[in-house]
């Protein structure tokens with residue numbers, strides 16, 4: 001990770017917005033042995049200067065300040081890198097030299113990083129994540145246009161106050177709602193149930209609607225925390241309680257369950273989870289379905305079993321929120337449910 005430097009942009013030198021591009025790696029910075037190869041590549045090997053050089057027209061949109069924050073395949077995302085990233089974003093946006101931040105990231109855990117930042121960045125200035133499904137070396141690489149669109153969105157003046165956004169394949173998504181839905185297709189991200197907020201095309205940004213839930217300056221979470229251990233288990237035919245028992249023996253503070261259907265849980269797993277909930281482990285019910293919500297099912301079920309319901313958050317995002325809530329000292333079930341109903 002590079003040591004952070006001060007932005008090299010002279011304030012007021014030009015009228016263009018000043019956008020910091022923070023590179024973290026991913027396929028957008030990936031390289032393969034030949035141009036037809038879109039799977040056998042190494043992620044995160046191309047530096048931010050080369051990424052920017054592949055995008056014609058950036059200079060007409062913004063004054064760019066570039067930093068290489070990391071060079072990782074986002075499957076290996078860590079709490080340490082999240083901490084470094086949010087700290088740098090907050091530093092840059094607190095100053096007068098930068099108007100917006102664009103983060104290049106791998107697609108695999110982009111939705112987790114985006115939601116984490118959505119809840120922990122302390123600024124109303126735009127923060128946009130983008131990525132690519134094809135490596136930079138590929139025929140029809142999608143990274144350059146995604147990066148151009150992300151900078152156009154950051155510089156547009158329309159993204160301020162909207163929390164962390166994801167610009168991908170022309171669409172603008174809210175960090176809370178977006179998820180990866182394809183292992184290979186260029187149109188790899190959707191906001192299931194809720195839909196994208198708008199789009200960017202040919203440099204033109206158009207929002208159709210806004211996300212309503214609190215984020216960034218209106219969220220009461222701190223990123224500078226000791227991360228509580230929170231893990232995910234899945235419900236499926238014939239599931240055992242082995243994973244739950246092992247996790248609790250290892251000292252987890254919380255478990256998110258990726259339930260079947262509307263967050264339903266196999267009776268074996270449900271009994272195990274109810275037992276550990278009674279012993280103080282936070283248990284959050286989400287769904288493995290990928291779309292729709294998991295509603296709090298009231299006195300007869302969630303309240304009796306000691307479970308919290310995740311609403312429209314998928315299990316991976318529910319885990320991020322649960323970690324932040326536990327780290328902030330929210331442990332009690334009703335208080336945790338209010339957190340999930342709020343964010």
Ligand code: ASP
Pocket residue numbers: 025026027028043072073074075105106107108109131132133134
């Ligand atoms: N494994 C890559 C990553 O998440 C995939 C991608 O970026 O598309 O870093």
